[in-house]
Amino acid sequence: MPRETKHYRNVNENPCNMCMPMGGILPFKGIEDAMVIIHGSQGCSTYMRRHIAEHYNEPIDVGSSSLNEKGTIYGGSQNLFQALDNIRKVYKPRLIGILTSCLAETIGEDVEGIARDYLKQRGLDDFPLVAVSTPGYGGTHSEGYWLAVKKTVVALARPTEKHDGINVIVPNLSPADIREIKRILELMDIKYTLLPDISETLDRPIARPYTKIPPGGTKVEAIRRMPGAAATIQFGITVEENVSPGRYLQSQFGVPLYNLPVPMGVEATDMFVGLLAGLAGGSVPKTLELERGRLLDCMVDSHKYNAQGRGAVFGDPELVYAVVRTCAENGLYPAVVATGSGNTGLEDLLEPVLADCPGEVRFHNETDFAQIRTTCRETGVNIAIGHSDGKYLTEKEGIPLARMGFPIHDRVGGQRLLSVGYTGTTMFLDRITNTLLEYKHKNYRAAMYRKFYRNTGIEERGHTSLMGQAFGSEECPQLIPVLRGELR
């Protein structure tokens, strides 16, 4: 794959990623009775709460040490102490995560040291205070997510007696996806600790009474016992070693690690289910076999439409890998693969997946949407798959967007999008296929007119979109927007 980075430009125009503490908040929302504080200006917490709330449609509470000018000179430990006191008093959490911001890191706050001092001064030896260093310039939200998960494991995991449960460590998936993974585990009678578990906390049913911290999440006690597990399954094939919680459990406690791709698509779900069957020494339940059959039936039904798709896939590296692999299984080969992250492994990992791809695939690391847009135009992409910011490709280039991943802030239901397991993959593929079909039908009339009636004197009527004018032929829609380059 030709690899292109954005370093020939200094400007980041329409980013494809958020900052590190943003990603760090999410795992703490998946731990039972946990709260999280950002050590920095209160704007960080407020902006991130706003964006996370818009994706999940849930209250998202994130404390702030509300550092101000004084704190930048004398250090912010006093503010952080106060914040911890107040959060403990009002929320009564059983674990608190502390994330740092650009501000705290730039003034050189030793947040782990402050956390230790706090526990000592308040006489709280056993209270789990998980400090994570997440400067906004230190990486994207993807790295922030994994670092927070790892630091949580490091803070809590203690040598424990061996037990027959397994650890399941998940990337930033939707609550619906997590529920599906749990369903599969339960169908196969597996005892497990899934971390972090946002399935109930960030997709909370209407229920009385209302509590400030939503019920659900991984139990602190269960995280402590992760070192005694028979194995760790981590859906983190792209995760770098230094932030890999599964790798930590393996090297420190000898828990065997199975680092798998997100169970999306036939092969990856087979790997997951097969591994579970192997670990449990059991067979695959009939239900899952039926679901697998239905997925294949869906793929057979849809392959002729999908083969017309030229995709642009972007977002978190882990999800990008899973989506590219699933699409490729179905004959929808990507033309553009992009992530805002500086992940080093993704490109190599995709090499075998895309070995049979008939066309050129262009890969962008640490990229922005300005570059993705240009490449989409050059390669004739006709479907974009990724988070909401891809709407820019629709607005400017007319490329339809199938929303997937985080954040989805211009549609509802991001938290309910199901894309994993055999059933989830089926639903994902239907969404992709229908996006292509909608696009095709929307432009069908204009394409037909151009093919058969141009210069006949019969006036063109009905819906004509800019996209329609660009169709070369209705069988193989290749997008060449008429207005390209003229409108910014």
Added chain:
Amino acid sequence: MAINEKMIEEILNKYPAKVKRNRKKHIVIRDSARENQEIEANTRTIPGIVTNRGCAFAGCKGVVLGPLKDMVHIVHGPIGCAYYSWLTRRNKAKTDDPKKNFLAYCVSTDMQESDIVFGGEKKLARMIDEVVEIFKPNAITISATCPVGLIGDDIQAVAKAARAKHGLNITAYSCEGYKGVSQSAGHHIANNGLMENIVGEGDWEEPPSKYTINILGEYNIGGDSWEVERVLNEIGYEVQVVMTGNGSYEKLKNAHVAQLNLVQCHRSINYIADMLEKKYGTPWLKVNFIGIRATIESLRNMALYFGDEALIKRTEEVIEKELAEIEPQLEPYKKICSGKTAFCFVGGSRGHHYQGLYEELGITTVLAGYEFAHRDDYEGRDVLPHIKSDADSKNIPDLHVTPDERRYRLKIPVERMEELQKKIPLSNYKGMIKDMMDGSIVVDDLNHYETEEFIRILKPDIFSSGIKDKYIPQKMGIPTKQLHNYDYSGPYAGFRGAINFARDVAMGFATPTWNFIVPPWKDKPLLEGSIEQCSDDTCVEEVGA
């Protein structure tokens, strides 16, 4: 249910003692018998309180600068802040020149660790060159995020050099997030910058029409400003520039020619209003285009200011015409809304503005407050001389302007100004508290915990605030209305906007959804039947069996 001091005490008892003392000063029960009710505001946020407040950057780039459409707003810093302020406020804009609308663009230096260590000035300078080449904007702003000030990047110098190099208006705003106590600091910084560098840059000396005005503190959320301008244009006003919704550099630079400045959001823009008066002799009028009565009053006050009979007559004609159009539409919604109660907690002015519109729908506001306002927004500008300045407010310098030698002109004679000030809020704002009903509550900087507690006590029928807190009441089964971004609806301003608002609020009450929250098996039996009366003997038998 009415609230009393004791209940508030109980809510606050959950806090540590020091926090309790602090928060107590931010909560007031309205009592009109007391002359001047004081409230503490614009003081430091308590760490860990889970405030809804943002930071100086949010106020500067996010609120005031962001909506200016023909400029590219560069965020100098790591990527997060640029991303989070990317089209998040729904400030709409349209332009005659499609190549000069840059609102859909998020442009950042995306500082990396090496930039933090070695400084980001050179990267910023190179980036400005690129931005000029790529976008060809009419002007550029540069907003700083936290690390910029800490590592000592001199963005003012970079902007100055770029300005000379490109011959473009390029200005820098040192609005690092840690400055001040909330986004309010950022408003002030942006006000100073716009006044110092842009307003008055244009070469117009005379207003383009007889009644030329500026609208200050209107951000065109959901198209509010367009609805207001429609009515103003019909009366015969010419709007020179809206600050800053749908505003542009091209219009802003000639803002000095207006004969009157309207102030919608007092908090975010009163600095410019004040400076325009000092520098060019143009008074400002506090208006409120939210609500029908408030809109009418604002229009009449404007006409009174100009004092032209024809204009006054035209104003009445337009009001009559607009009312005839909307009043029949409003009736069905009023029936649904009548008798309900509301919480109204918004940023720095809407907490006040929306109370009147609620009242017109028959909804009583029982609790209101501001996220980041100052005491004058609550108590009125008369309190200004009594506000103690503290270390935080001193960090944002006041810009001292002097009358412009060439352009200063008293728009109306001093005597007439004094006479008018008795009748209309000319260069004055009386604040929110005076408009509130006895027994209602004013809360500054409301947080999650207090939101929940006040809801439990007051049981409002609708909660109007923003996206961060709207899901709390919704989970508790209470309808909400976002007054920051209008839940993707709007416009809510002016005459037609009031109808939109009434429709949306009524829909919140009337949706059948709420009826399903309690499942039938929780409040009535699934099997219907009756228990037969029996004689004592048989009952004993059955129990024994």
